[in-house]
Amino acid sequence: MALAFLVIFVVIVAACALAPVYAERIAETTPNANHVTDKVRVSGELRDVISAGGTYTDPTTGELRVRAVTILGPTWWHAGGKFVLGADQNGRDVAVRLLYGGINSLKVGIGSAIICTFIAVVLALLAGYFRGSVDWVITRFFDLIWAFPVILLAIALGSALAINGFHHFGIDIEAGSLWIPTIVISYVLIPYIGRPLRGQILSLREKEFVEAAVAQGASAPRIMFSEILPNVASSVLVFFTLIIANNILAEAALSFLGAGVQPPNPSWGTLIATGQTRITTAPWLTLAPGLAIVMTVLALNIFGDGLRDALDPRAKVRIEH
């Protein structure tokens, strides 16, 4: 069951990775190519991508009427793979932009999950192994991030960095870089993994096998990484899966508020943000990226859940009737 959803997630990732191929071979466009004045043959009928608005005279009554500008809706597969999910206000292919946006969303989601998990694991290992003052400092650091209104912190950091980028301490990050949302998201979520892991490691630290390793004269890094780490690996794996899901949602929220991925770079969050203004005339602009997020995050959540059930025997407990 859970594996099926891992497959779904992999398929989504593969589809996004193949976006350039799809764009070039099937949709015959690029994510930012403008088709405002083009026409497309849908089921044999020639249609405007963006129909011209303006006024016309009603032939029967002679009244002057206004014709609204309409955007081509989803053609599904009736236009030979072009505009499968319709067009946007600039005549761009929504399906192509959705896949390209997916690349950015997944890059930010997975990238921040890797950075966040790595830092949290190292901090938790240090705190749990050395205890005492090291533990105190690291725990206070967790508390500090924890005390922040997380979303406010992320937005403040994201929008501050989005203006000029980051150019300190020998690190140069351009203002529109994907690294900004990636780093911001991973930073604010460190305690969510670090705290529970630290607890687990503190109790493992008291176990006999760690004492035995200390008695054998094993070095601190060796005990941390080859004795303790394997014992928390299953928790780390579960956290990692669930945090990817969480981070994809966080990216969407940040981008929605203008503090994440910056235009013209598409991402699922920015697609929703720009699409929502046209929700009454072109709802597919909002629906498509939203459903893409729900599907991806749901697949990861179900897989993570299954993984937890498989790796953590306590979770398998059933009620005795």
Added chain:
Amino acid sequence: MATFIARRIIGMVLVLIVVSFFVFLIFIVVPGGDPAVRIAGRTANDQNIENIRRTWGFDEPFYVQYVEMMKKAGNGLRPDCCEEQQSELRSQTNQLNVVDQIKAGLPATLSLSIGAAMIWLFFGVMVGIIAAVRAGQWSDRLITLVALIGISMPVFWLGIIARYYLAEGGLVTLFPDGGYVPLTEDPVQWFWHLLLPWFVLAVLFIGFYGRVMRGNILDTINEDFVRTARAKGLNPRRVMIKHVLRNSLIPIVTLFGLDFAAVLGGGAILTETVFDLHGVGQYAAQSIRNFDLPPIMGVTLYGAFFIVLFNGIVDFLYAYLDPRIRPT
């Protein structure tokens, strides 16, 4: 107990100081242009900008600016303050008093968060109990799946979709289209306008709490004290309510305290923005867009205050509910 409270309060103040300093630092390390130029507007000459820089204190070293800003934030909390505008914490874009603006947004944020919290707590616990009682059956699977879908939806997207499909101007008009009506003005309209935002905000938490609750019940039900209670021949319903539920609710109390504080402290920023509720979160979103440090500082401190406060309350409740844990 007295020392415990005293230590908590000192800790709270320390955390608030560090948090505020950190926010300040973000805006010093990552400057978004000269604030004096922004305040002066387009028609200003160099002399104007220089004057503004002096009166706002932008020429001071950053630690002096920090202390000044904290003093101003403190001044804003006193009701009889202040005769001079300079001694209040004011926005750099529209020169409005930050504390007043937060107070103005408070009724909307409070209404939204308290209502949503009641909904998510009630439905979350109910969903958890039903799923746990039916554990392993198809109804449990279905509930778990629905809960997971709830968790997997971006809250702002759900809000937009709900507004489009259910509110005025969309496909079906069941609800009014966004906005906030004060409770004191018209209680019926207040309720009517908030119903959709409440549920949109609560969906995520219902799914999450339901899953946590289900897990807790399944863990507790195999504990020795439950077996003992059953062995004593207690009524199964009584065992479920008095023994299992009481213990399963303990982790929920912690979660609830923290989540409620986060939502109250500006965490509902997305829901407030989508439904145009003019609460504290939306105020923060606007200020961030304008790169306006004083309001961001004000809202962050306000939010951090609630988070730290509720952390403390949760610890006390915890000790009350679980006699095994006592503050030391």
